[in-house]
Amino acid sequence: MKLKQSITVQQIANLIKAEVFGDGETVISGINEIHKVVSGDLSFVDHPKYYETCIQSAAAAVLINAKVPSPKPLIISEDPIRDYNFLVKYFQPEIFAYQQARESNNIHPTATIYPGVHLSQNSSVGENSIIYPGVVIYDHVHIGKNVVIHANTVIGSDAFYFNKRHNGFLKLRSSGSVYIEEAVEIGSACTIDRGVSGKTIIGQGTKLDNQVHVGHGVEIGKHCLIAAQVGIAGKTIIKDGVTLWGQVGVNKDITIGENAVVLAQSGIAKSLEGGQSYFGSPALPAKEQMRILGYTKRLPEIWKRLIQKK
Amino acid sequence: MKLKQSITVQQIANLIKAEVFGDGETVISGINEIHKVVSGDLSFVDHPKYYETCIQSAAAAVLINAKVPSPKPLIISEDPIRDYNFLVKYFQPEIFAYQQARESNNIHPTATIYPGVHLSQNSSVGENSIIYPGVVIYDHVHIGKNVVIHANTVIGSDAFYFNKRHNGFLKLRSSGSVYIEEAVEIGSACTIDRGVSGKTIIGQGTKLDNQVHVGHGVEIGKHCLIAAQVGIAGKTIIKDGVTLWGQVGVNKDITIGENAVVLAQSGIAKSLEGGQSYFGSPALPAKEQMRILGYTKRLPEIWKRLIQKK
Amino acid sequence: MKLKQSITVQQIANLIKAEVFGDGETVISGINEIHKVVSGDLSFVDHPKYYETCIQSAAAAVLINAKVPSPKPLIISEDPIRDYNFLVKYFQPEIFAYQQARESNNIHPTATIYPGVHLSQNSSVGENSIIYPGVVIYDHVHIGKNVVIHANTVIGSDAFYFNKRHNGFLKLRSSGSVYIEEAVEIGSACTIDRGVSGKTIIGQGTKLDNQVHVGHGVEIGKHCLIAAQVGIAGKTIIKDGVTLWGQVGVNKDITIGENAVVLAQSGIAKSLEGGQSYFGSPALPAKEQMRILGYTKRLPEIWKRLIQKK
Numbered sequence: 001m002k003l004k005q006s007i008t009v010q011q012i013a014n015l016i017k018a019e020v021f022g023d024g025e026t027v028i029s030g031i032n033e034i035h036k037v038v039s040g041d042l043s044f045v046d047h048p049k050y051y052e053t054c055i056q057s058a059a060a061a062v063l064i065n066a067k068v069p070s071p072k073p074l075i076i077s078e079d080p081i082r083d084y085n086f087l088v089k090y091f092q093p094e095i096f097a098y099q100q101a102r103e104s105n106n107i108h109p110t111a112t113i114y115p116g117v118h119l120s121q122n123s124s125v126g127e128n129s130i131i132y133p134g135v136v137i138y139d140h141v142h143i144g145k146n147v148v149i150h151a152n153t154v155i156g157s158d159a160f161y162f163n164k165r166h167n168g169f170l171k172l173r174s175s176g177s178v179y180i181e182e183a184v185e186i187g188s189a190c191t192i193d194r195g196v197s198g199k200t201i202i203g204q205g206t207k208l209d210n211q212v213h214v215g216h217g218v219e220i221g222k223h224c225l226i227a228a229q230v231g232i233a234g235k236t237i238i239k240d241g242v243t244l245w246g247q248v249g250v251n252k253d254i255t256i257g258e259n260a261v262v263l264a265q266s267g268i269a270k271s272l273e274g275g276q277s278y279f280g281s282p283a284l285p286a287k288e289q290m291r292i293l294g295y296t297k298r299l300p301e302i303w304k305r306l307i308q309k310k
Numbered sequence: 311m312k313l314k315q316s317i318t319v320q321q322i323a324n325l326i327k328a329e330v331f332g333d334g335e336t337v338i339s340g341i342n343e344i345h346k347v348v349s350g351d352l353s354f355v356d357h358p359k360y361y362e363t364c365i366q367s368a369a370a371a372v373l374i375n376a377k378v379p380s381p382k383p384l385i386i387s388e389d390p391i392r393d394y395n396f397l398v399k400y401f402q403p404e405i406f407a408y409q410q411a412r413e414s415n416n417i418h419p420t421a422t423i424y425p426g427v428h429l430s431q432n433s434s435v436g437e438n439s440i441i442y443p444g445v446v447i448y449d450h451v452h453i454g455k456n457v458v459i460h461a462n463t464v465i466g467s468d469a470f471y472f473n474k475r476h477n478g479f480l481k482l483r484s485s486g487s488v489y490i491e492e493a494v495e496i497g498s499a500c501t502i503d504r505g506v507s508g509k510t511i512i513g514q515g516t517k518l519d520n521q522v523h524v525g526h527g528v529e530i531g532k533h534c535l536i537a538a539q540v541g542i543a544g545k546t547i548i549k550d551g552v553t554l555w556g557q558v559g560v561n562k563d564i565t566i567g568e569n570a571v572v573l574a575q576s577g578i579a580k581s582l583e584g585g586q587s588y589f590g591s592p593a594l595p596a597k598e599q600m601r602i603l604g605y606t607k608r609l610p611e612i613w614k615r616l617i618q619k620k
Numbered sequence: 621m622k623l624k625q626s627i628t629v630q631q632i633a634n635l636i637k638a639e640v641f642g643d644g645e646t647v648i649s650g651i652n653e654i655h656k657v658v659s660g661d662l663s664f665v666d667h668p669k670y671y672e673t674c675i676q677s678a679a680a681a682v683l684i685n686a687k688v689p690s691p692k693p694l695i696i697s698e699d700p701i702r703d704y705n706f707l708v709k710y711f712q713p714e715i716f717a718y719q720q721a722r723e724s725n726n727i728h729p730t731a732t733i734y735p736g737v738h739l740s741q742n743s744s745v746g747e748n749s750i751i752y753p754g755v756v757i758y759d760h761v762h763i764g765k766n767v768v769i770h771a772n773t774v775i776g777s778d779a780f781y782f783n784k785r786h787n788g789f790l791k792l793r794s795s796g797s798v799y800i801e802e803a804v805e806i807g808s809a810c811t812i813d814r815g816v817s818g819k820t821i822i823g824q825g826t827k828l829d830n831q832v833h834v835g836h837g838v839e840i841g842k843h844c845l846i847a848a849q850v851g852i853a854g855k856t857i858i859k860d861g862v863t864l865w866g867q868v869g870v871n872k873d874i875t876i877g878e879n880a881v882v883l884a885q886s887g888i889a890k891s892l893e894g895g896q897s898y899f900g901s902p903a904l905p906a907k908e909q910m911r912i913l914g915y916t917k918r919l920p921e922i923w924k925r926l927i928q929k930k
Binding site (some may be wrong): 114132133148150152183187188189225229246281293296302 | 592
Binding site for chain 2 (some may be wrong): 791
């Protein structure tokens, strides 16, 4: 998230009653997760494994739970995630104020919004777009022109992102957004989460069938086809021209290359090269998988031959 | 789709500024995809692979992108799909005018329609049927008697049917319908698409659990059980008495025979004979699949035996 | 279900015009399925395979389709399921009377209920809980404090429980309830069915992602993580601390032990021990499955070696 006005590291530290280690006058213009950080941001980290990545990132300052050597200022917190949540809530209070969609200033006059649509005051709908009944659009969702969203789809709900604690889970507060680009069509009963601090993006011309789940911070490229009941976990990148057939599952934090085709029910655990077809759970190149499946059917014969050779 | 009144081939050609090849006075009474064509219909085709099938079909005339020998009149178009879309929109303008369901003339007085249901003026609900809150019913959906539809289900949304073009996808306009027969029960958050030009049918007495997806033009027979999170792709036929357990995926354009049972999470790529059980993705007869799975577990031993024989 | 006031076995028999075999003055205080039966209940059975279990259970009396030796009174019915449905409807008429949620006495004043929520008058929402637009809450759903339920989720719809008859399916009437405990978060477009006669429970601190399906009578423990598009079939028990990753399917009537982790797309057919990871459909311990998958990839080589040894 971008702050509405800049603030110093010391002022942020004062808000959470924390100590600054380094230059407290450094100016902060945004707050972001490490993988979304841009110059001027405060980022945060609570695990030694990621200290170095965070300190070496583009962040202007780091909210951290240890005093470690750093060229940039640190804000020392005993619980950086708790304090991140506090800051996000402080700078971006929830204003999920629903309204009858037709009354909103953020809806282009040529857009068609059917009855029963719920839309946050912070969100917008572009030229000629059509939103069918029962669609719910949370905060910070931006829908481009010529978009169609079918009934009962939900866009912008919270990231499924929980931090395990000794007494349960601490939820990482979602402050991100969703961008639905021009000429996208989204089926019925889909769910598209907003980013934790960054953007979830559905690229121009991409088409989603019914009951597709898109996790927080996922970026889908242009002109992709995503069939029914596909699920894509958080922060994964789907490049342009990708086809995912029905019920495919895609792991978090991976990349699927341009024009890849993933056959139905496949499970994608690792990043895939573009330009070819994949199948299976876990997926392999489709030809290889089909070849292996052919041999699998011969297993009873393989066993028999093996035994007979004794 | 059936036209409200008949029209000649020449009149249709005039609407899309196209040339007629053959008898322009031939009378057209409907427009349909090739697999749904009936006598009196105009059908359409844009790929040489399907020219012959289309010309030999029951169609009265064909909208096509080449002058080929034909016993029936052709309307020559440089883009038959674009012109099909134009014609469907011309003859069947979208009148998805929602209303408070209780005020509709198309709802039988004994039906129970809970608040928050959205129903197109073109659709109907039969005797004693119950529709729970949040259900959205698009155009041309006909719900029989003694039907129960649970909350937030969507019936009649558009087919997921896109034609790839050099600059993205062209959507084939949906003008079809949905028929839900007597004594069907449909769970919560299901999605049932209408046909492109034909009907999607859920047969008498069939029961669907929650989050089931039924693609465009699918025909499900009588007394089937479809468990939660099953997905059935477009134009597939499920015969009477079939059971599909949870999370099964079924390919498009195939047939599942009477009384077949498909075990959970199976993926059905090809048509299946009725009267037996199937399992796996891709599915095999369940007994065969279980036998193979048994040998799969012996693979480490198979490898060891093979190596030891060197 | 618990009866509002107790009644004798003979009085129940009179309601369904059935004969009593044994002491008609025995007092009945509830009606329950065999696996949920408590002292004072009437239970029911229509298959000889389960007669003995039912007669030996804690039930005070049994609705049954045969005169068999029994230390407890029997109500003899030619169709115990039909008569169970009659009794449940008689003692608990459907009062699914929706109202604007904010007007309800059953909602704690500190709870946030967004517009477009439908809530039965029989259900309740606790302190500080948040219900997003489009959520539908059927009868007998009890939501604890600090719960978050995202948009278009459905809680309390009917069990998918049908009894096959020669002329179709007879639905077992749902009279159960749902309990959502403190600090649970439920994603968008989830579906959680109520029990047939018992409770569906989501335990304290448990988090569900989007499009999760939870069948009737399922009991999920505390501090579990259930990722998107998971489906859990009826009456299964998930113990504390379990993690189910995306698109996992879980069979009915089984138990998953404490702190088990089930990897994405796995299918769980049988009960699992806690404290370890599982993968595959059907699932095996993850290490074993990965080892087998490794050998599966060598199948072409195995075949080649086997052939060469001829």
